[in-house]
Amino acid sequence: MKILVLGCPEEAHARHMGQALRAAGASVNYLDTTQFPARLRLSWCPQTAEGTLCFESGDRLSLRDIHSVFWRSLGEPAIAPLDPALQPVARQDAASLLRSLIRACPARWVNSWRAYDFHKEKPRQLQRVHALGIPIPETLVTNDPQEVLAFAQRRDRLIFKPVYGGAHTRQLTPEHLDAARLRHVLGLAPVTLQTYIPGTNLRTYVVEDAVYAAEIRSAALDFREDAQAELIPVALPEAAQRQCVAIARALGLTWTAIDWRQPPDGDWVFLEANPSPMFLFFEQRTGYPITQALVETLTR
Template sequence: MHVALLGSEQDPQIQHIAQALRQRDIPFYIANTRYFGTTWTISYDPDFDDGLIHFSSSSLCDQPRVTFSNTKAAYWHEYLPGELPDEGVKDATLDGKAQDKRARAAEHYGWTEQERASTLLCWFSYADIKWVNPIDAVRSHQCKPYQSRIAGKLGAHIPYTFVGNAPEVATQFCNNMREVIYKPVRGGRTAQFVNKQPNMRPLLNTLLSERPVTFQKYIAGVNIRSYVLGNDVLSVQIDSSELDYRNDDNASVSVTIIPNDVQQLAVKICKALGMHWCAIDWRKSAKGKYFFLEANPSPYFLKVENDTGLDVTEKLVALLAKT
């Protein structure tokens, strides 16, 4: 029985997990979705509800093919879309015919990506594989307000939040808060402070005409990240002078212990979101109250592990190896 590693074979975290599995003599294969259709392919039979993953190189797997049913677990690190062909890149210097050609190429690329994703879904949704984490959990992370609603129902403290693109409501929300941050609804970019002004409406009209935004009351305090692995919780404090520590190359990480009730809440949130493991980001206020920010189903942990000595790897591999 194999363990699948979903991500780039060049990614340090994938290489690290692969080495840990190798040391335990657990067979594995690496599936980089960017090269789905070239270095590896899928054949699926809905009548038998099973499929095969075919590999073109022994560096990806010790066997030329592995069935879905012989994949006992899969580690979801990163989904990478296929490479956009040069013809799909816009160039204002090209004439009309060349631009049309590139537009058609980009449209074809979009359709091809949909077909690739739909085929991969046969694998991602295969019930007998223990996905760590499953695709539904990954999708829930793409809508952080949904995560907040689930966490709030379980008793987590949630910062006052507004999500949407209605400028009149956003203006009222920002005016009612002393300090407000804004960030993407889906994620992918770091949080920023709202530039409070006597008349917020023109600024918000411009911002929200482009895209919906998540606004939150700023919580003064410290950053806590809890790695939840089954029933185990490993936490670190991240000290930074920046609003979002991801912008701070000098951010420092140290092991911390969070209260038992917050640990239990972290496990409940992880399970309620359909995850086997995750990294929960909290904001700990000056009064010691923990505010839930998000639960990441495919977090980076290698640097934290190297900086602190926390053994996330051992517990993660144990999750993958456990039947």
Template sequence: MTILIITHSQDNESILSVMAAIEARGEKVFRFDTDKFPTEIQLDIAYSNGSQNIIIANEQQKLNLKEVSAVWYRRIAIGARIPRSMDKQLRQAAIQESRTTIAGMIASIKGFHLDKVVNIRLAENKQLQLQVAEEIGLKIPRTLITNNPEAVKQFAQECQQDIVTKMLSSFAIYDNLGQEKVVFTNPVTSEDINNLDGLNLCPMTFQEKISKALELRTIIVGDNVFTAAVDSQAVHQARYDWRREGVALINAWQPHDLPKDVEQKLLKLMAYFGLNYGAIDIILTPDGEYVFLEVNPVGEFFWLENSPGLPISQTIAELLINCSHQPKSLFDQTKVIHTVN
């Protein structure tokens, strides 16, 4: 049997690490770089007289999806290599048809899904994340999502500390050279409070600023909980968002032991969304409180394998292999294995 990894050709080293861990255990793995479809990767989907065959072929190998025992859904960039010289409307139609084709292909795969796309899409709703997290007992920041300037002014007055602003979506701006400029979490100044007219064009998320002793990233793989911590306050530009200085801090992460009750609550959160994998961001305050920020259902972990050396790729490989042996049925595509009290 074969494990299918769905990603794109520019994904980071986590793909190669998991592939190596799978192959080291004597299992087969096939990498589907979605940006190469439909221009370089061929897909044949045939339904005839009660039989079905789905064949995917890249430059090196060919795979019948009947052989797929588990799927790791990582990243997707379908149609990225369709020429931009193509008529704009026709190009968009080609991308949409390609996306629909691949979505159907993924949905039809029997076997274990890490994780099912429908569960990932539900879990990407950060408003729902905050609601569920608070209901299961996790502490969350005071939050306002609005396009109403007066509501922001009132919110700022109510918060005992300063406020910050962030986006609910993965928002980025691209310069003239096509370079991505990510919009990080930023402080809201008094000048900003008096200049909120643009909210009528785009709602934004505002949160009470939480004092930070450490920032944590918790990676959950099945029942395994890995946590690392970094002192983001040690680097000036990282005070509001450690990602802004992610490279400078890349070797500063240390292992961190979460309290068992916090771990159990995080596993309950994962179970609610039907997720076996998640990358969770948490703030540890100077008073020792753990404040949940968000869970990224396909979030990154690659740097944590180098510093502080967490065995995440190995654990993902083991989960994919171990769950490959469950019955192959369209009605049994996922197995949330969290054990919570």
């Protein structure tokens, strides 16, 4: 059974999954897209939908022989320095073939490109989950200073964060609402504003129909900044488990980590679903068999 790990073999989670899959008897190659086009060769024929990958090791793999793919990370193709007029052409050509090959590969993807697209479009992800009847924070995504001010004036406590990701959540202060500052920063990039939800941090991992949950105890606004955060396994009611599975399916996710806030006197509030979450620390602290569940999914 031939399985690809999409990512760099030096990255901890990619390396861990490769080792676990090999221990289960699978043949594993790493599809490190940062090696393309200099050290990774890709070919695809539209007439036959036949494709091949040739790795730096000399291994050659047909798309039709790949049983499944674990999506850890998709790196940008590494384009050598070129004439400035040719650099964007080479970058677009590399990205086009790479995207075509990924979409054409008939293997089972965990997760798919559709799921990856949803993650890149987080406002749309929130809308899709809200349409399921699941609470989300009151949210505004904008680069309009007037909209920011109007949103802030009607609400007591707000947080802000990037639209796509890449930085931690911060609390909105009066200094952030200074007119000149707003014009400057919103001229650089839009922002996501949300009502602050008091209560408990929860993270649920979903692998197909299995759901694993833990409370994350932390005094930090964004628990990712807290090295002392505690993870306490919790048993979820069946209704909550069904919600987690419904979110994963609505977003095209075979597996995901979902972040929630649980107010003291209200329903869980959905924050985000990640299509390629880190999980080793969570697994080590809780004892949940996430690796085993992923291996079973990829080798089935």
